[in-house]
Structures are given as C-alpha cells and as structure tokens.
Amino acid sequence: MTDHPELARRRADRALEADRRLRQLFADATPAQGGDPREGSGLALVAVGGYGRSELSPFSDLDVVLLHDPAVDEAVVREVAEAVWYPLWNDGVALDHSVRDTIQMREAAATDHRAAMGMLDARPVAGDAGLVMTLRSQVLADWRRDARTRVEEVRSARLARIERAGWLAHAAVPDLKESGGGLRDSVMLRALVATWLIDVPHGESEMLRAELLDIRDALHETVGRRMERLDADVIPDVARMLGMAPVELDLHARHVGRRIAHLASLAWRKVDDALEPITRKRAFTSRGPLVVALDDGVGVLDREVIVTKDADPSTDPELALRAAAAAARQGLPISPGSARRLATTMGDLPAPWSPSSTRHLVDLLTAGPGLLPVWDELDFAGVIDRVLPEWEDIRLRGSSSPVHRFTVDRHSLETCVNAAGLKRDVARPDLLAVAALLHDIGKGREGDHSEVGQPMAVDIATRWGFSAGDAATIGRLVRWHLLLPTIATRRDIEDPSTAANVAEIVETEDFLDLLSALTASDARATSPTAWSGWRQGLVEGLIGKVRRVLDESVATPDATTYEGWPAHVPIPDHGTTGPSDFTLTVESHRGGSLLTIVTANRAGVMADLAGGLALAGMTVRSARTVTLDDAAVTLWEVSRADVDPARLTERLRPAMAGELDLAGRLELSSIADAPDARVRLLGRVTETATAIEVRALDRRGLVWTVCDQIASSGLSIRSAHMSTYGDEVRDVFYVVDGDGHRLDDVTAEALRSAVATALA
Structure with a gap:
C-alpha cells in the first residue's frame, strides 16, 4: 500500500473549489426574490460521478447536472444554464454537463445504467437540495426494485469494456479507468452494493480505489493533460513523483488492479447466488449442505469447487492439484476459502512428484479456458508459489516487447489455453502444455530468456515428475520456441539449406509437431500482428519444407x-x-x-x-x-x-x-x-x-x-x-x-x- 494523503487532499480541495465556483455562478444566475431562492426553488446544480464523490483528478471532467422541477419555466431554466455554463467554458473548464427535469432524470436512470450509477453518487452543490435528495431516493429505490435486470446491464457493459481495454493486472499497457480491475470496476462495486443483493468489503474497496486515484493524479500532473493509460514511457516520471522505482510502480498498479478484479469476481459470484431461483438453492442433508464429490477430498458446493472438511492438505499436499484440476475441467471457480486454506496448510510436495500429481497438473494445464480463473485464484491465495516458486519472477511483469498485449505471466497462461486447442495435433499434449506454461520462465533474468529458460524448464519438469527424456524435450521446446517464426521471417525459406538447418535442430517429426503447436499458441497469445496471415503463412510454409526433409514416416516410440x-x-x-x-x-x-x-x-x-x-x-x-x-x-x-x-x-x-x-x-x-x-x-x-x-x-x-x-x-x-x-x-x-x-x-x-x- 502507498501512502500519499496529500494527493487525496488535493482531490477533495479541487472538488471544494469547484463547489465554491458553481455556488457563486448559481447565486448570480438566480437573484434573491423574497428570500433565498436556492432553497425550494425547483432548481439545483448536482455533482455526479467522480465529482459527486469529491474525487477530482487534475484533468478530470466536471460532471454537473442542472436539475429542475418540471413546473419551472423553460426560459428560466435556459437562462440559468447559460449563466452557469458560459463562464466555465470561457475559463476552459472540462465540463460534462446536462440540463434535465426530475422526470427526465428518473427516466434516463431507468433506461441507462450509467446514468443511474451516476445518480447513486449524486450530491447537491447549489440550489434546491430537497429536489436532489428526493430524486436520488427515487432513483435508488428504482435501482433496488429492478436490481435483477439492472445488474445484467452492468455485467454486459463490463464484459464489453474489458474486451476492449483488457485487465489492469495483465494488459501490456493498462488503462487505469477502463481496464478490468480499474476505477470503473471499483465504482461498479458501489453500485452492486446499492442493490442490497450483496455486500463487499467496503474499507478495502475504497482503499484500493484511492490508491489507483493517487496513481492517476500523478499521471495527470506528470503529462500535464488527461490520460488514463499507464504507458511505459511515462512510468519513470510518475514513479518519481510517487517516490517509487519504475518497476515498483508498475507492479504496484497491477497488484492493486488484481485485488480490485478479485473483489469484483467475488461480488459477481455473490450476485449470481442472490439471483438464483429458490428452487435451485443449496441442497441440504441431515449432516449439512450437500457436497457433490469430484475427487478424493474435492467436491462442489454452490457452483464452487471446495476442499472438503475431512481432507487434510498438510498430509496430502497433492490435494491442491486435484482441486485445481477438477475445477478447471469442470469450468467452475475454486472457492477462495479453499484456496486460502490450501495456501496456509498444504504440506510440501515430494521431489520428484508422484505420477498422480503430474497427471493432475497436466489435467489443469490442458483444461483450456477453465485454467485461467482457477490459476488466478490459486495465485492470489499463494498456492502457486508452493507449486512453482519460479512464477514470482514473471508475475504481473510487463513485457519489454511492444507487440505483447499481456504481462509475461498472463501471456504464459494464454499460451496454455491456446495449446489446449491444438493438443490433438501432437503426440504428447502433456509436454506441449508444460512447455507452453514455461516458455517465458526465463524472462526477468539476465541473458536471452530462451537460453536462460531451458535449464530452468528442465529442473521444473524434473521436479514435477517428468522423466529425464521428457524434461529434456520440454527444455528444448523452451530453448527453441522462437526458432520457427525467426527463421521464417528473416531467412529465405525457399533456400533448401534453410529447412535442412532447422531439421537438424528439431530432429524428429514429433518434435516438429510440438514446436509448431507451441509457436502458434505463443504467437496467438502475443497479439494479432504476431500471428497475421502473412506470418502464419511463412511459418507454416517453413514447417512443410522441414517436414519433407525429415523422415517421411511418422516418428513414434519404439514398438x-x-x-x-x-x-x-x-x-x-x-x-x-x-x-x-x-x-x-x-x-x-x-x-x-x-x-x-x-x-x-x-x-x-x-x-x-x-x-x-x-x-x-x-x-x-x-x-x-x-x-x-x-x-x-x-x-x-x-x-x-x-x-x-x-x-x-x-x-x-x-x-x-x-x-x-x-x-x-x-x-x-x-x-x-x-x-x-x-x-x-x-x-x-x-x-x-x-x-x-x-x-x-x-x-x-x-x-x-x-x-x-x-x-x-x-x-x-x-x-x-x-x-x-x-x-x-x-x-x-x-x-x-x-x-x-x-x-x-x-x-x-x-x-x-x-x-x-x-x-x-
């Protein structure tokens, strides 16, 4: 946690200064007629959104609504609006304004969840405070009454936003506001709590948003304009303002984003529980809630995979792998409580692992998209550090290559997901899955990450119970995972010596299949440009030529x-x-x-x-x-x-x-x-x-x-x-x-x- 109380104070001071200015403009626009016209006049200036929360960053918009009773004459409303807006425009204030009567405002909130969420944080700045408080109470009542449909609007908009902006913790260039785990997610949590369907840890959520706001304020002040993306070229200056090292700031911002995203994930699971029909609620037996067994010590309760009460992770450390594999294969989340229990109580896995432990790991890594939420939950709890301590060096670490769209850790997991879709193309999908996870494990250390990663991958695979030959194959895949795209784009693949040289490295058609699948999985996880039609065509052309150089028969183990x-x-x-x-x-x-x-x-x-x-x-x-x-x-x-x-x-x-x-x-x-x-x-x-x-x-x-x-x-x-x-x-x-x-x-x-x- 960072401690920059002066930044929070300046945000509040900016809001207070804006309040004073708006009150003066409103008073000048509504001269007294038989007393203070601002109270009970049917006119009010309302702060909404971030301004409503008194969270004004240096270049934030000033979100203001001129609210009026429908009975107030339109000419009067127009005159007041012009008297308030024009001076602000002349001063160059970034104004996000609107003029609405209470009926229009309530209708807008009923049809646009963003308008409703803005009103949930509304506060009166000047004028008829009673008008504002009445409207806010009505909007809040409507929000709670229609919560079952409104939360689905919020969910759909969030998913579309994350599709555009990615995740703050894992995007190559995170957006502090729009990314999953960003400021919009933290505001969304407030709106979900306002439905009365769920609750979230209020203190933690507010603290995390304040930390992101501190980073955004420093970003605004550093670049001298409104900016939400934490680009690599501005990180050193922003870090300096916050008294941090550049890498420290990058990791800190991503860590905060990951924690907000985790709170959001838990919140949405609670929402789903609250919305579930009563006929599908938790079943009970005479001994308690009904747990559907999946494996030894692993079951399903309320659509979450749990570690059962009678299981003992201290004497059965493989339990963590069984639970993870079961959850990923079932496409279910693993219970946060079970993940924390595993992290704090699991014993040490033997070195090398038993065959059953290796098998469960392979089940996890080949599960496809189900891998991601399960790995994230276990990583958040600390289980991954017990299984793969080398993960710490790449966790939340940004890539130095501008073509990458993810951090190194998320890129590795996305490569695993892609590889799961190609496992039928190779003879050994288990080796492909492990190589996909470890292909960038050498990043963050001195030297070429492919060369550094090879012995690391061999050591890890050996520890995980793979034979010496299989571990060596995984190491070779890590060492040469950039071979095919590098040769295909920088050499003349029509030159027979090109394919012959590659064939000398890959040696067998089985290894070529593995390397081909790893190349495609890696490139697709990098970015669309890394696997464009042109690049894909060159790589596949090279693979075809190398295949012809190799023995025409399919390489298989000895009979x-x-x-x-x-x-x-x-x-x-x-x-x-x-x-x-x-x-x-x-x-x-x-x-x-x-x-x-x-x-x-x-x-x-x-x-x-x-x-x-x-x-x-x-x-x-x-x-x-x-x-x-x-x-x-x-x-x-x-x-x-x-x-x-x-x-x-x-x-x-x-x-x-x-x-x-x-x-x-x-x-x-x-x-x-x-x-x-x-x-x-x-x-x-x-x-x-x-x-x-x-x-x-x-x-x-x-x-x-x-x-x-x-x-x-x-x-x-x-x-x-x-x-x-x-x-x-x-x-x-x-x-x-x-x-x-x-x-x-x-x-x-x-x-x-x-x-x-x-x-x-």
Missing part, C-alpha cells in the same frame, strides 16, 4: 513401448476354461488401481472388456494387452482406488458372456466430439502388425467403439497401448489379420476409414 509387457508386472498364469471365463486381480497403483484380467483369446475380447469396464464406471488411464498362446492377458490402469474385485467381476461377467447390448448401452455416450477425432496409420512401427492410432477426447465408450469396429472388420488386436493426457487420449492398437499377419495397405486403409466413420 516395444507399445507391445512390451511392463517389466515390473509378472505375467500371470493364464489357464482358462471357456470363452467367457476370466480371472481378475486388483492392486493399488499410483493413486488408482491396476487390474490384471486373464481370459481366453478370442475375437472381440478386447471390446467386451472395454465395454464392461466403461459400464462399470472405470476411467481407464492406460492399458497393455498381449496374447499368450490361447489366452489374452490385459493390464488396465484405472483412476478408481477402491475397486472391489468381487463386485467388478460380477459387473464384467455379463459383458464377457455376451449378455449385454453394449452398442445400445454405450451409444449415447460413445462419440460426442468425434468429428475432430484423428485416426491414422503409423508407418513402419513394426513389421509384424499394423499400428493404428486414435487421438480423441477421452470419454466413456471410446475404447469399446474402436475395439468393436476392429472386431467387426474380422481383424484381431494383438496388443494395445492407451495413454491419457488431460482429457485427451492417445490410443494405439496393433492389429493383425485372421492369419496373424500385418494388414496389407488396402485393408489397413479400409480399417482406418471404418474406425474414423465409427467415431464420426
């Missing part, structure tokens, strides 16, 4: 990654007695369960298992399937930790016996997004089978749909590998024909087309 059985899992005995006979064993694994299912090897067994598990409510994280003689041995990793083997066996038995209409039972949930699903044949992964890959949104019945189509085509699944990254799956199936051989090209393409059609 043993897909086909091999995990070394730590012993292959069980596989004696079976019939086509529907199977054995099931369950063990705890990475916060969930490992299911080992052994059954007779027959056509369609994989589809039956997948369908049965889907109907049993099992979310499959990954799977391995191998055939051994006459048996199919399958290892499934599921998210549920409390699997009852006997109960699951009974749930699976009807599916394995062919007693269920799996197609009918799974039809409604099977393929919701599939027009965007990607189905492709992987070239030269193995010489003994045909590998087909499916990239799609994870949902119930997906694996069954693919397996069922393969079986319906008269083909067999020799082995399968399923991986989930956030809400995306990368499922690879090794398929053979009836004789156990690799499919010919015609059959393989027919299968690919059939699977794509089944998904669509």
